Amino acid sequence: MRVRLNPAFLFLIPALTLILVFYVVPLILSVYIGFTPLQRWNLNRMGSITAYNFERLFYMMFHDPDFGKVIRTTIVFTAFTLAINVLGGLGLGLALYLMDEVLSLPYRILWLLPRMTPVAVYSLLWYYFFLGGEEGTLNSILLRLGVINEPLSWGTDPRLLPETAWVILILVNGFVGVSFGMIVFYSAFHSIPREQVVAARVDGATTSQIVRHVLIPQVRWHIVYVTVWQLLSLLTTFAHIFLLVEWGAVHRWWGSTWALYVFNVAFKTYEQGLAAAAATVLVIIGAILGLVALRILKFKEMMVEPKGEI
Secondary structure, eight states, rough: OOOOOOOOHHHHHHHHHHIIIIHHHHHHHHHHHHHHHTTTTTTGGSOOOOOHHHHHHHHHHHHOOHHHHHHHHHHHHHHHHHHIIIIIIIHHHHHHHOHHHHHHHHHHHHHHHHHHHHHHHHHHHHHHHSSSTTHHHHHHHHHTTSSSSSSSTTOOOOTTTTTHHHHHHHHHHHHHHHHHHHHHHHHHHSSSSSHHHHHHTTTTOOOOHHHHIIIIIGGHHHEEEEEEEHOOOOOOOOHHHHHHHHSSOOOTTTOOOHHOOOOOHHHSOOOOHHHHHHHHHHHHHHHHHHHHHHHHHHHHHHSSSSSSSO
């Protein structure tokens, strides 16, 4: 029996190949390494299979206070930054949409600056802003205003931890992520036929009514996309956090997320097996949270074909 290949499949081959090579294969390799005692890139240790790395990881979850800090930091960082990225991006996109397009251009460029700025430069700006000592921007401002009597080490002072370290991480990554949501939602609002807004105005609808009943319902797909994308992105992001921890701007443990922990274990303590195990658990957590987010946002209902005739 001859199988006939759908011509549309040919167009998917390049994308499927990239996914296979750069996502599926590394994932399988990471899972495999997680079950090996690989350390210091000694490939000879990859021959034996053991669950020791996963056993050690789960033991640390309940008995290692430093790893407990990493878990709490990851939860707080992901939850609050996600809220800022989605709700902030939605609010910015809506505000810019309601403005005249020419007037909104400078604001759009301004909010894109954190994303366009190199990671090291952007992190350095925040480092000097929260720097302990009188030369720190925040300390300098608060000292002049008489709010504080002495400079504070905002990200490392035990009296202020862990809240201040969390605030720094959330602010640094929030300003980057909110621009992504702004772009998506701003474009989504502009894709809505202008006639609908004009008709609502003619019928006497206020701006808030137009937002709630005309604009927001038509960007549900975009809300789902931004929420899930940013959720998975935040679980794996660590570039800005890594620099702030390395420079001493935030506490080593209260300022570290799970993704950064994986990086440090792999490239600082050189326990690649443990790092792969932690990465595998993070992937599983990300997949579960992604599916839960899709369910909460009623993705399945949005996929149902309309029952009325078109």
